Amino acid sequence: MKQTIVQKILAKACDKDFVAVGDVVEPRVSLAMSHENAALVINQFLEIYKETNLEPKVWDPSRIAIIFDHRVPAESSKTATNQKKTRGFVAQQGITKFHDIRGDEMGICHQILPENGYVRPGFVVCGTDSHTTSHGALGAFAFGIGATEMASAWTLGTALNVQVPPTIKVIVNGEFSDNVLPKDLILYLIGKLSAEGANFKVIEFHGEAIRKMSTSGRLTICNMSVEAGATSGIVVPDEETINYLRNTAGVTDEIELVVPDEGAEYDQIVEINASELVPQIACPHTVDNVKPIDQVVGTRVEQIVIGSCTNGRLDDLQIAADILRGKKVSHSTRMLVFPASGRIYQQAIENGIISDLMKAGAVVVNPGCGPCLGIHQGALGDGETALSTTNRNFKGRMGNPVSNVYLCSPAVAAASALTGVITDPRKGVN
Amino acid sequence: MGKVIFQFEDDISTDIIYPGRFMATVLPTETPQFAFADNKDLNKMLVNKEFSENDIIIAGKNFGCGSSREQAVSTIKGHGVTIIARNFARIFIQNSVNLGLNTITAPDYQAELGDEIEVLADKVINKTSGKEYAVIPHSAARQQIIDAGGLIAYTRKILIDKNK
Numbered sequence: 001m002k003q004t005i006v007q008k009i010l011a012k013a014c015d016k017d018f019v020a021v022g023d024v025v026e027p028r029v030s031l032a033m034s035h036e037n038a039a040l041v042i043n044q045f046l047e048i049y050k051e052t053n054l055e056p057k058v059w060d061p062s063r064i065a066i067i068f069d070h071r072v073p074a075e076s077s078k079t080a081t082n083q084k085k086t087r088g089f090v091a092q093q094g095i096t097k098f099h100d101i102r103g104d105e106m107g108i109c110h111q112i113l114p115e116n117g118y119v120r121p122g123f124v125v126c127g128t129d130s131h132t133t134s135h136g137a138l139g140a141f142a143f144g145i146g147a148t149e150m151a152s153a154w155t156l157g158t159a160l161n162v163q164v165p166p167t168i169k170v171i172v173n174g175e176f177s178d179n180v181l182p183k184d185l186i187l188y189l190i191g192k193l194s195a196e197g198a199n200f201k202v203i204e205f206h207g208e209a210i211r212k213m214s215t216s217g218r219l220t221i222c223n224m225s226v227e228a229g230a231t232s233g234i235v236v237p238d239e240e241t242i243n244y245l246r247n248t249a250g251v252t253d254e255i256e257l258v259v260p261d262e263g264a265e266y267d268q269i270v271e272i273n274a275s276e277l278v279p280q281i282a283c284p285h286t287v288d289n290v291k292p293i294d295q296v297v298g299t300r301v302e303q304i305v306i307g308s309c310t311n312g313r314l315d316d317l318q319i320a321a322d323i324l325r326g327k328k329v330s331h332s333t334r335m336l337v338f339p340a341s342g343r344i345y346q347q348a349i350e351n352g353i354i355s356d357l358m359k360a361g362a363v364v365v366n367p368g369c370g371p372c373l374g375i376h377q378g379a380l381g382d383g384e385t386a387l388s389t390t391n392r393n394f395k396g397r398m399g400n401p402v403s404n405v406y407l408c409s410p411a412v413a414a415a416s417a418l419t420g421v422i423t424d425p426r427k428g429v430n
Numbered sequence: 431m432g433k434v435i436f437q438f439e440d441d442i443s444t445d446i447i448y449p450g451r452f453m454a455t456v457l458p459t460e461t462p463q464f465a466f467a468d469n470k471d472l473n474k475m476l477v478n479k480e481f482s483e484n485d486i487i488i489a490g491k492n493f494g495c496g497s498s499r500e501q502a503v504s505t506i507k508g509h510g511v512t513i514i515a516r517n518f519a520r521i522f523i524q525n526s527v528n529l530g531l532n533t534i535t536a537p538d539y540q541a542e543l544g545d546e547i548e549v550l551a552d553k554v555i556n557k558t559s560g561k562e563y564a565v566i567p568h569s570a571a572r573q574q575i576i577d578a579g580g581l582i583a584y585t586r587k588i589l590i591d592k593n594k
Contacts, residue, residue: 024571040456040500047582052590071454078454130498130521146500146525147456152585156592160585161524161571195441196492200520229495231520286441373450373497394443394496399451401468 002261030123039082044151059157065097067109107341110309117249121237122258137218139237166267172207174275182217183409187280191290199229215244282407311389312340323414329361330420374399432484440490462508494522528581
C-alpha cells in the first residue's frame with residue numbers, strides 16, 4: 001500500500017510497515033519541545049507521578065527541548081518565578097536541549113530547533129505550541145499539543161491517541177515574482193482553504209517552487225499551515241534539506257530522507273501557480289480573511305512588526321534592510337524588528353542589516369515572541385492598526401481587543417514602513 | 431438540562447478565550463478568573479457565578495482555533511459550563527478531552543440565547559424549540575481518556591502497569 005510522508009513516519013515510529021489514515025497509533029516521540037509553558041507541563045508531569053511511589057523521571061532527557069522565548073527577559077515576577085522553577089527541573093532531570101536567556105543561545109523555539117539540528121527528516125516532533133507545524137519544513141511530522149499531553153509524552157515517550165491524518169497535497173509550480181514571497185503563498189493558501197479547511201489534516205507541499213525554496217521559506221509555509229487548521233505542514237525533504245542541516249545546523253551524522261510513495265492517496269489536491277501570485281494581506285480578525293494587496297493599499301498603520309517564528313530569519317531581515325537602506329521609516333508609524341534567534345541577530349549585525357534598519361528608524365528588540373501575541377512589548381493602543389509579518393491577527397492578539405492587525409510578508413512590511421500606509425513593494429517606494 | 435447563556439460566532443480563537451497576556455498564569459486553579467477576559471460581560475457572568483450548573487455556551491465552527499495553550503480549556507472548565515459548537519479546532523478538543531471539559535460537537539444544531547437544552551450521549555434536544563440534533567461522538571480512543579477521568583489518570587495507570 002502506498003503512503004504519504006506522514007503515514008510512513010508514523011508507521012516507522014510504531015514499528016509497522018503501514019498505517020492507514022484513521023488508525024489510532026502511539027508513535028515514539030523523537031523530540032518533545034516546550035517553552036515557558038514547561039511550567040505547566042512540569043506541574044502536570046508531577047501530578048501523573050503523585051501517589052505512584054515512583055520517582056518522577058522523564059523518559060529521555062536528551063529528547064526534550066525547553067526554550068525560553070515567550071517572555072524574555074521576564075516581563076513580570078510571575079514569569080521569572082516560572083522560569084526559575086523550570087531551570088531547576090531542567091538541571092534535576094538532566095535536560096540538555098535547554099535554551100535560556102543568553103545572547104549566544106536564545107531564540108524563538110521554532111528557529112532554535114532547526115538551526116541547532118534538533119529536528120531531522122522522519123522525526124515525530126511534538127511541541128506545546130501550535131506553530132510546532134514549522135518543523136515539517138525539514139520533513140518531520142511536527143504537531144502542537146497541550147501541556148498535559150506533553151506531560152504524558154515526558155512520562156511515556158510516546159504520543160497517545162494520534163489518529164493518522166489524511167493529507168492535502170499542495171503542488172506549487174512556477175516562479176515567484178520579485179517581492180512576492182513564501183509568506184504570500186501561505187496566506188493565499190489559507191484564504192483558499194479557510195481557517196478550518198485543513199482541520200485534522202496534514203498539508204504536504206510539492207512542486208518546483210517548493211523545491212527551489214530555501215529552508216527559511218519552507219519554515220514560513222509550514223509554520224502557518226496551522227492557520228488553516230492543519231495538524232502539520234510538511235515539505236518533501238530533498239537536497240536543500242540536507243544542505244541546511246549540514247551547513248547551517250552543523251549536522252554531521254547520517255540523514256535519512258522519508259519521502260511519500262508515488263501513488264499515495266490524498267484527501268485533496270490543490271495546485272497553485274507561483275507566477276500568478278501577488279502580495280497577500282490577511283485582514284482583521286481572522287487569518288483566512290486574505291485579500292490581494294491592491295484591495296487594502298493605503299490603509300493607515302501605526303505599527304509595523306517584522307520578526308517572529310514566521311518571518312524573523314536572516315533573509316527576512318535582509319529583504320527589509322534592502323528596502324529601507326538609506327531611507328526613513330515614516331514618522332506616522334513605528335517599526336519593531338525582532339530577529340528569530342540570537343544567532344540570526346548576530347549575523348544581521350555582522351552583515352550590517354541591523355545598522356541599516358536602525359538608521360532608517362526601526363527599533364530592534366531581542367529575539368522572542370512578545371509582540372506577536374501581545375504579552376511583551378509592542379502592545380497596540382486603542383483603535384490602532386498594526387501591519388505585521390507574524391502569524392495571527394485574531395481580535396486582541398497584540399494585546400488590545402480594540403485594535404487591528406494585518407498580516408503580510410517582510411517586503412510589504414518594509415515598503416509600508418516608509419509610507420505609514422499599506423504599500424505594494426513591487427512598486428518603487430521613495 | 432442547561433440554558434444557553436452566551437452565543438458565539440465562528441472561529442473563536444484561544445486569544446478570545448484566554449488572552450495571551452494572562453499566559454504566565456498556568457495552574458488550572460488560577461486560570462478561571464481570566465476566562466474570555468476581553469469580553470467583559472461574559473467574564474463577569476462567569477466569575478460572579480451568574481449562571482446555573484450545566485449551563486451552556488454555544489458557538490459556530492472551529493471553536494478554539496489558534497494556540498495550543500491549555501489555559502483556554504482549564505479557564506472554561508473551572509466554571510463548569512458546557513460548550514456546544516458545530517466543530518472544534520483539533521488541539522482545543524484534544525485538550526478538552528484530556529482535562530475533562532465538556533465539549534459537544536453538533537454540526538447542525540439550532541439554538542438561541544436563553545434556550546433550554548438537554549445534552550444526551552447521541553443528541554442535543556432544544557427544549558425551547560422542540561427540535562433534536564445529532565451529536566458526533568468522541569472517537570473510541572478519546573472516550574477511553576474521558577472514561578479514565580482525564581489524561582493524567584489515564585497516563586498514571588499506564589505508568590503503574592509498566593512498573594509492575
